[in-house]
Amino acid sequence: MKTIEEINEKIKKGKALVLTAEEIIDFVREKGSKKAAEEVDVVTTGTFGPMCSSSAYFNVGHTKPRIKLGGGTVYLNDVPVYTGLAAVDILLGATAIPDDDPRNAVFPGQFAYGGGHVIEELVAGKEVRLTAAAYGTDCYPRKKLETRISLEDMNEAVLFNPRNCYQNYNVAVNVSDRAIFTYMGVLQPRLGNANYCSAGQLSPLLCDPLYRTIGIGTRIFLGGGTGHVAWQGTQHNPCVPRTELGVPRMGAGTLAVIGDLKQMGSRWLRGTSFRGYGVTLTVGIGVPIPILDEEVVIHAAVRDEDIVSQVVDYSETYPQREGESLAEVTYAQLKTGEISINGKKIHTASLSSYAMAREIAGILKDWIQKGEFLLTEYVQQLPSLDSGIVFKELQEKPIRFKKAV
């Protein structure tokens, strides 16, 4: 049994043993989990994948004379931002696209540029074009604004992602007769290919399946800088079927994360375009797991062959919200490049980058070993298996229109 305080003391002295979530697998295999719990102090995880519920908010500073952007219309490089906040606070969503983007009018649309790309450009240090129209008030008389702006010019630039880091995810296939264009990529007809999207054994919440150490307030690697877990992510759904090891067999927990965008890097925040679907942001996240006891290390040493996911048809089952999983496969199978469904061999590919996830876990390990990154206690636990959370679908209720008097 160790405490986070003790681990931090070792980190400060440069004496902590830090391993990545890949390295811990061999360590536990060779020395056993009991010894690993005693000797290893931290296991670092990583993931790098498209995460649509991502955004950034900015305070752009006050113009002279003043303008009230709140309630007006504002664009960054022609991408609309949300202005329903104070005078010069604006929020840019990763999936926002320019008003004049043809979208899916000519199917499948390209979605070449959007909110995710603006975030990538800003983080790369580039200037973007801010254009705004406001209604003008006594205290904020100005009505128009056009300027170039970079992150440096802003007071605050904060990455705030309401849902990232999904604990496990579907494997997408297409059983129909035509190619489909989804957020899981292009899926060829008649089980032509299968796409998955998780770092598996490196993925943060798969290495801490019961949320023993990752909670609200946990300090993390976020987009090349540091950030924190702000809350459980939207759709956080811990009460799904799990394996004997406690690993969810499908999408389950999620994280809301927050961090200072100004210290992040564009290598770890990438504008992303899915043909026929839309724009998003690919986010790099790494979470350290303090090895408090044997259970924590057993979980952290989870292997791809112990993690399963559900193969779901995205031509009918997913869009219509009906039907069941076609099969259950392991990440070890997915990573060979081929799975077998109903006797048919199907090529697999990933949307999340395992190579980059591995790099992130390595960087975080390096930071901790150098004493640059200390671990935090969470201030509140994430809702867990005993939370009784039930995942709600939207029940539509008819609206009665009343006749105007």
Added chain:
Amino acid sequence: MTTTKVVLRFPPDLTDQPITYKLIKEYDLMVNILRGHITPKEEGMLVLELTGAKKKLERGMDYLEKLGVETQRLSKDVKWLKERCTHCTACTALCPTQALWIDRDTMTVGFEKDKCIACEMCVTVCPYSAMELLF
């Protein structure tokens, strides 16, 4: 014997011409159709792999040009922008010739240009614009 990959673009009035038939029959060329596309305005695009004696190949190309078909060698067609690639591997399952492949140890993507038939599938599926088409 020489092999070359060419991109043919022809105007609407030529789309009804039996061009491939003539290349085979009159110029004794082996024709492998890699890709074909007719736009809504009926302009045609055909990517062919032509194999034959060097002389015959040249005569075949002359024939196409005289006919008014715009021809272009397919040499620097699909470009892999390595610095934009995140190695997600989304392209690899759809690449018909495995020109895009995965090193399973490092889980990184590699591109073997010689195997590429410029089907453009990777250009469509790459979420990071890391595959570029240069015609």
